Amino acid sequence: MAEDTPQLGTRERILRTASLLMQRQGYEGTGIKQVSQEAGATLGSVYHFFPGGKQALAVAAVQHADQEFADMLSASLSGEADPAKAVAACARALAGHLRDSGWVDGCPISATALETVGRAPEIEQAVAQAFQHWRDLVADTLREAGFPEDDARDLAITIINTLEGAELTAQVFKSETPLLVAGEHLARLIGSYRG
Amino acid sequence: MAEDTPQLGTRERILRTASLLMQRQGYEGTGIKQVSQEAGATLGSVYHFFPGGKQALAVAAVQHADQEFADMLSASLSGEADPAKAVAACARALAGHLRDSGWVDGCPISATALETVGRAPEIEQAVAQAFQHWRDLVADTLREAGFPEDDARDLAITIINTLEGAELTAQVFKSETPLLVAGEHLARLIGSYRG
DNA sequence: GTCTATACCCCGATAGAC
DNA sequence: GTCTATCGGGGTATAGAC
Numbered sequence: 001m002a003e004d005t006p007q008l009g010t011r012e013r014i015l016r017t018a019s020l021l022m023q024r025q026g027y028e029g030t031g032i033k034q035v036s037q038e039a040g041a042t043l044g045s046v047y048h049f050f051p052g053g054k055q056a057l058a059v060a061a062v063q064h065a066d067q068e069f070a071d072m073l074s075a076s077l078s079g080e081a082d083p084a085k086a087v088a089a090c091a092r093a094l095a096g097h098l099r100d101s102g103w104v105d106g107c108p109i110s111a112t113a114l115e116t117v118g119r120a121p122e123i124e125q126a127v128a129q130a131f132q133h134w135r136d137l138v139a140d141t142l143r144e145a146g147f148p149e150d151d152a153r154d155l156a157i158t159i160i161n162t163l164e165g166a167e168l169t170a171q172v173f174k175s176e177t178p179l180l181v182a183g184e185h186l187a188r189l190i191g192s193y194r195g
Numbered sequence: 196m197a198e199d200t201p202q203l204g205t206r207e208r209i210l211r212t213a214s215l216l217m218q219r220q221g222y223e224g225t226g227i228k229q230v231s232q233e234a235g236a237t238l239g240s241v242y243h244f245f246p247g248g249k250q251a252l253a254v255a256a257v258q259h260a261d262q263e264f265a266d267m268l269s270a271s272l273s274g275e276a277d278p279a280k281a282v283a284a285c286a287r288a289l290a291g292h293l294r295d296s297g298w299v300d301g302c303p304i305s306a307t308a309l310e311t312v313g314r315a316p317e318i319e320q321a322v323a324q325a326f327q328h329w330r331d332l333v334a335d336t337l338r339e340a341g342f343p344e345d346d347a348r349d350l351a352i353t354i355i356n357t358l359e360g361a362e363l364t365a366q367v368f369k370s371e372t373p374l375l376v377a378g379e380h381l382a383r384l385i386g387s388y389r390g
Numbered sequence: 391g392t393c394t395a396t397a398c399c400c401c402g403a404t405a406g407a408c
Numbered sequence: 409g410t411c412t413a414t415c416g417g418g419g420t421a422t423a424g425a426c
Binding site: 226227228238239242248249 | 418419420421422
C-alpha cells in the first residue's frame with residue numbers, strides 16, 4: 001500500500017484506504033482493522049470519524065470513488081471533440097490504467113455493488129448515485145455534440161454498462177483486449193446514430 | 196432458500212446451494228456453515244466432498260454455474276434465426292429472470308470474480324473458463340449465421356461484456372431498462388456488420 | 391458417508407484512559 | 409482526537425466417533 005502524503009488528514013487517509021481496498025477486495029473482503037492499519041490510523045479513529053461503522057465507511061468510500069472516477073471520466077471525455085473518439089479514448093485509458101495496476105484496479109465500486117445489492121440499502125443507494133453520475137457525464141457530452149435527448153440517454157446507459165462489463169472481463173483475462181474492442185464497438189454504435 | 200428435491204445427492208445439493216449463495220452474496224460473504232445448513236448437509240459432509248475447503252468449493256460452484264448459464268444461453272440463442280434478434284431476446288430473458296428474482300439473481304459468477312481476481316488463482320481460472328465458454332457459444336452462433344471469423348470473435352467479446360455490465364446495472368437500479376437497452380444496442384451493432 | 395465437538399483465529403464494535 | 413484492551417460472535421478447518 002502506498003503511503004499517502006502525511007499532511008493528509010486522518011479522515012481523508014481512512015477514506016482513501018477504504019476506497020482502494022474495497023475496489024480490490026470488495027466490501028466483505030475488507031476489514032476495518034485492515035483499513036485502519038494501512039491508513040496509519042487506529043481503530044478508535046475509524047469509529048470516531050465513522051460512528052456508523054463499516055456500512056457508513058463503505059457509503060463514504062463509494063462516494064469518494066464516485067468523485068474520483070467522475071473526474072477521470074470528464075478529463076477523458078473532454079479530450080476529443082468527437083464523442084465516438086472520446087469514448088474509445090476513454091476505454092484505452094481505462095485499459096492502460098488497469099494494466100499498470102497489475103489488473104487489480106478495475107471499477108472502484110462494482111465489487112462492493114455486487115456484494116451488497118439487495119442486502120445493504122444505504123450502500124446500494126450510494127452505488128446507484130455514482131452510476132447515475134457517470135451516466136449523466138456521458139449523456140451531457142453526447143447532448144453537447146448534438147445528439148437528441150433520447151438517444152443521448154440510451155447511449156449513455158449502454159456506454160457505462162459496456163465499460164463496466166469490459167473492465168471486469170479485462171481483469172479476469174488479464175488482457176486489455178476486452179476494453180479496446182469495447183471502445184471500438186461503442187464508437188461504431190455512436191457513429192451509427194449520426195447517419 | 197428453496198428446498199431442493201430430496202432425491203438429489205448430497206454433493207449435488209451442496210454444489211447448487213453454494214452456487215446460489217455465491218451468486219447473491221459473493222465469495223467472501225458466503226460461509227461454509229451457511230452452505231451446509233441451507234443444503235441440508237453437515238459441515239463434515241462439505242469437507243468430505245470438498246477436501247480443498249472453501250476455495251475448492253468455490254471452483255466447483257463456478258463450474259456448475261458455468262454449465263447452467265451456458266444451457267440457458269444456448270436455448271436463448273437458438274430460439275431465433277437472426278443472431279441480432281437472438282441476442283436481444285437473450286437480454287429480455289435475462290431481464291425477466293432478474294426481475295422475477297427480486298433483482299438478486301444476476302450473473303452467477305461476477306461477484307465471486309471481482310472478489311477473487313488477482314488473489315485466488317484457481318477460482319480466477321474457473322471464472323475465465325466460464326467467460327470463454329459463453330463467448331464461444333455466441334461466436335459459434337454468429338459464425339453459423341455467416342459472420343467472418345474475426346468479426347464473430349470480436350462481437351462475441353462485446354456481447355458477453357455488455358450483458359455482464361447491463362445485468363450489474365439492472366440489479367443496482369432494480370430496473371429492466373439497462374438490459375433491454377443493451378439488447379437493442381447490441382442488435383444494432385450486429386446489424387451494422389451486415390453491410 | 392454422516393455427524394458432533396472443538397481448536398484457533400479474526401471479525402465488528404465498544405469502553406474508557408489519555 | 410488518539411490509543412489500547414477487550415467482548416462476543418462467527419469464520420475456516422480438523423479430529424474422531426459412529
